[in-house]
Amino acid sequence: xxxxxxxxxxxxxxxxxxxxxxxxxxxxxxxxxxxxxxxxxxxxxxxxxxxxxxxxxxxxxxxxxxxxxxxxxxxxxxxxxxxxxxxxxxxxxxxxxxxxxxxxxxxxxxxxxxxxxxxxxxxxxxxxxxxxxxxxxxxxxxxxxxxxxxxxxxxxxxxxxxxxxxxxxxxxxxxxxxxxxxxxxxxxxxxxxxxxxxxxxxxxxxxxxxxxxxxxxxxxxxxxxxxxxxxxxxxxxxxxxxxxxxxxxxxxxxxxxxxxxxxxxxxxxxxxx
Amino acid sequence: xxxxxxxxxxxxxxxxxxxxxxxxxxxxxxxxxxxxxxxxxxxxxxxxxxxxxxxxxxxxxxxxxxxxxxxxxxxxxxxxxxxxxxxxxxxxxxxxxxxxxxxxxxxxxxxxxxxxxxxxxxxxxxxxxxxxxxxxxxxxxxxxxxxxxxxxxxxxxxxxxxxxxxxxxxxxxxxxxxxxxxxxxxxxxxxxxxxxxxxxxxxxxxxxxxxxxxxxxxxxxxxxxxxxxxxxxxxxxxxxxxxxxxxxxxxxxxxxxxxxxxxxxxxxxxxxxxxxxxxxxxxxxxxxxxxxxxxxxxxxxxxxxxxxxxxxxxxxxxxxxxxxxxxxxxxxxxxxxxxxxxxxxxxxxxxxxxxx
Numbered sequence: 001x002x003x004x005x006x007x008x009x010x011x012x013x014x015x016x017x018x019x020x021x022x023x024x025x026x027x028x029x030x031x032x033x034x035x036x037x038x039x040x041x042x043x044x045x046x047x048x049x050x051x052x053x054x055x056x057x058x059x060x061x062x063x064x065x066x067x068x069x070x071x072x073x074x075x076x077x078x079x080x081x082x083x084x085x086x087x088x089x090x091x092x093x094x095x096x097x098x099x100x101x102x103x104x105x106x107x108x109x110x111x112x113x114x115x116x117x118x119x120x121x122x123x124x125x126x127x128x129x130x131x132x133x134x135x136x137x138x139x140x141x142x143x144x145x146x147x148x149x150x151x152x153x154x155x156x157x158x159x160x161x162x163x164x165x166x167x168x169x170x171x172x173x174x175x176x177x178x179x180x181x182x183x184x185x186x187x188x189x190x191x192x193x194x195x196x197x198x199x200x201x202x203x204x205x206x207x208x209x210x211x212x213x214x215x216x217x218x219x220x221x222x223x224x225x226x227x228x229x230x231x232x233x234x235x236x237x238x239x240x241x242x243x244x245x246x247x248x249x250x251x252x253x254x255x256x257x258x259x260x261x262x263x264x265x266x267x268x269x270x271x272x273x
Numbered sequence: 274x275x276x277x278x279x280x281x282x283x284x285x286x287x288x289x290x291x292x293x294x295x296x297x298x299x300x301x302x303x304x305x306x307x308x309x310x311x312x313x314x315x316x317x318x319x320x321x322x323x324x325x326x327x328x329x330x331x332x333x334x335x336x337x338x339x340x341x342x343x344x345x346x347x348x349x350x351x352x353x354x355x356x357x358x359x360x361x362x363x364x365x366x367x368x369x370x371x372x373x374x375x376x377x378x379x380x381x382x383x384x385x386x387x388x389x390x391x392x393x394x395x396x397x398x399x400x401x402x403x404x405x406x407x408x409x410x411x412x413x414x415x416x417x418x419x420x421x422x423x424x425x426x427x428x429x430x431x432x433x434x435x436x437x438x439x440x441x442x443x444x445x446x447x448x449x450x451x452x453x454x455x456x457x458x459x460x461x462x463x464x465x466x467x468x469x470x471x472x473x474x475x476x477x478x479x480x481x482x483x484x485x486x487x488x489x490x491x492x493x494x495x496x497x498x499x500x501x502x503x504x505x506x507x508x509x510x511x512x513x514x515x516x517x518x519x520x521x522x523x524x525x526x527x528x529x530x531x532x533x534x535x536x537x538x539x540x541x542x543x544x545x546x547x548x549x550x551x552x553x554x555x556x557x558x559x560x561x562x563x564x565x566x567x568x569x570x571x572x573x574x575x576x577x578x579x580x581x582x583x584x585x586x587x588x589x590x591x592x593x594x595x596x597x598x599x600x601x602x603x604x605x606x607x608x609x610x611x612x613x614x615x616x617x618x619x620x621x622x623x624x625x626x627x628x629x
Contacts, residue, residue, distance in 0.1 A: 041379065132455070137441065138457055220440075232417045234356055234373055237588075
């Protein structure tokens, strides 16, 4: 009997190969079926050839639009990122203040924890029609959707993290004469901010989901708006690069937050490793 | 390593097989079983009735085929599915037939010209009483749809252009709630039944509707040209059942209309009101006259100009001639070597001559 599969480890090069394989398979499958469909119908829009995708990227990312004069990809990216940034900033701020208050102050916990717990169970997409009515169709309702979607999770996560701080630390700070405010700034913040950054990383996926849903329903620009607009004439040559671009942006944001954590809070990584 | 590599390859081949089945283009050939898609709209409710009442089965049996009528909730999605090859036919407007399947290279035939919008699409303003008041407003509409076309035609009529206002792409499902409750929304372009709702908002004025451009927003049953050519029975069965139901509707058969009203989410009075702004061709003769008229190519020329200006013919299209269209009597518009949308009065003529 050979070695069990659970004990066989790929080498460095082999791991790279196995990592790349699914991507290669996907590309090969795509090229094959794209070629098949295009052979049947040279105008097929469902699986465009890489050449026409490249064309579409050039058009969207380099040439100004005939009607608005904007270069669409960048205008859309700027609009989406500003909504996402505002939404995440609002949610993070709420998460930080709400989380610390609930985790540290018993009265705040008594008063806020149940309502946050209930609010966090409301599916944000279900209240979208209400948001549109209350906040209008402009930027505000899109930002609010992201805040509503992400903040309850951040608050609850952070409250748990604050509660996990060893009580010895808090008591020690008190015996040294620290006020509540000093405990927050000197004991709690250094411990939970890096964890907040991690929680925000995990929220990026939902935040993008909410952003694109809101843009799909009513918008004048944005990455989600463009995808749902050109869907009207099945322009997969635009949709596919936009999806790839969103993936890249989300990946970069995740990476940047991780770097931020590591460079600003070096003690965190040191403790973990 | 080699064994596991083989396993991976086997998996990939299996995956490829599944993908091949779902993604391969539909091959045209003689066949027995067909699928057509429809979505809810005043002029398309007969298709729902055809399926529910068993009349479709009756006509399909007559020609020895089977036709499944599938209702799709999302209109654009139904056209995309048809374009991708999942359906043999689908209901759509003349503009969408040009910009989605035809521009996507799927040779399509307008088998039945069912009706044209005669007030079913309109522009409603909260502040302002005329089309000229649209200037500078933010307009909520489903971008690149017939609403957008209607807006362009309305602006033309008073010498304005799209750059004089800004359009906000808004889902048709949200247009009513937005217009009636949000102060941000002061102008909308939409279709019925939403149009009736927004026009009823206090202080709102309907400044333009499709009755001012009669015959330009046409509702069709479109089928794949290759499939139709190989299977004339499909064309006969669909046309046959359509005009049998048209007869019932023209007679005002309350049971039939009630059924359609219910399926459209309204009552008999509401459905009658929608039909009033829909110019239905109850008799095949009328549809044949309309389809063979000299006005249809002129309308399609307007529609293709609008579509080309908005990039709807695809980027491969360098001029509005890129996608060719054919009309009864051999008349064509655009590239005669790339005819992808055909208006065909042949089956409707058979119906009017009682040959079905």
